[in-house]
Amino acid sequence: MKKEIQIKKEFKKKQFQLVRGMKDILPEEQKYWLHIEDLVRRLADKYSFQRIGMPIVENTELFKRSVGTATDIVEKEMYSFFDKGNENISLRPEFTAGIARAYIEHGMLNLPQPVKLYALGPCFRYDKPQAGRYRQFNQINFEIIGEADAICDAQVILVAYQLYQQINLQVVIQINSIGCPDCRPEYENVLKDYLKKYRSKLSEVSGKRLSKNPLRILDSKEKDDQEIVKDAPQQVDYLCEGCREHFIQVLEYLDELEIPYALNSKVVRGLDYYTRTTFEIWPVEGEDGRMVELGGGGRYDGLAELIGGRPTPAVGFASGVERLVSLIKERKAPVKEPESLDIFLAQLGIEARKRAITLFEELYEADIKVTEGLARRGLKAQLELANKLGVKYTLILGQKELIDGTIMIRDMEGGIQEVVDAKKVILEVKKRLEKARVNVNELNKVSAIGPT
């Protein structure tokens, strides 16, 4: 006995499992994804964003220059490699750089401005996985390129807000302005001076950031750092005239739209290309409390130039699809269910099966929501399946029916069966479905009027 097991083990082929940080999206989960994709498409239509698809790989240098070499994303999270032509390429860690590249490369500055684009698809970051954080994850991106006006910032935020609203997620926009290259250095100096006083108390990471990227200290989650940061000077008090005016306008538009927001001086974003408006989207606390932000974005007026284009103002936001899906599930927000089936086509015997494969086509062409049990033998097995699928009627086509030129219609609810002329089967089916539909409507009417 033991020996047998031993042998079995030896011959057992290696089983493969998901590569770390990767995730299968199984059929039962697809409805959430479709739901979100639907919403995105509808919002894009409403606000005239056009879809753009970019390759998953780009030149590594593109991300280095746009996202920034001092960021975690570029420093340690990029899937970079040399291809066979010795080209240094990377799986995209985010969308914005690629969209900006496409905008420049295809001369979209010749289109009426601003150009409004959206994208949806996988991105890759070599991070340590945990719930809501994968190495391959999907992002939704909306970008408005070629216009500096604050109304664009507001519209991007509006789109984000509506996306969450429509999946019944209460969110608050955490918003800030991090100024522009004209006014940020002054603030950085003020901030540095302030932080230097507490240098010994700052965490190790923050200490390092003090000279390189002091803004990032603001969103540190270390307790001690937070304590220090609480009373730090705020960027908004040091904005230049242009940036201040711009920020005020953004907020005014948000007020006009009645979008709830919270001024949050700690929202500085982790990517180098941001200027002026930055924002993050947080779910309004549930019992869970975990799982940080759902999405974020901001203005990136300097990006196009950084990657070799003409100066081009732009603003956009990105949202994580996995995080949306898991929140929808957790909060049991309603999603569109897959279309239900009306008819199951069952067959018995070789001849009947032959007829059934063409009959299926005919039913489908007649706009009947039909499914089949062609791969199953026994009628019992087929009815079992029909029952699980929850169809209203099962059509039974056996040897007998074939000879008689008839077909049997079984009402799955009551179990009543009727034999009808095979030539009229489509008509008969439609008649019954129509009747059932009317009955359902009647019922709805009654319950709508009736006391509740």
Place this chain on the structure above:
RNA sequence: GUGGCUAUAGCAUAACGGUUAGUGCACCGGGUUGUGGUCCCGGAAACCUGGGUUCGAUUCCCAGUAGCCACCCCA
């Protein structure tokens, strides 16, 4: 990248230093020839991988791997 917790069939789980490794859901088959939902019977299916301790390890120890949680970061 750092720290903590976990690891039994497709899923959810039980037990155990020596067992035919149990149960529920799901799956497949049967309860006479061609009838589902309930019921009954049967079947297939698991101790994450590699070392060590031991007469013996799924069980104890170590390492690896993966997942989860916190930090970091971010979507």
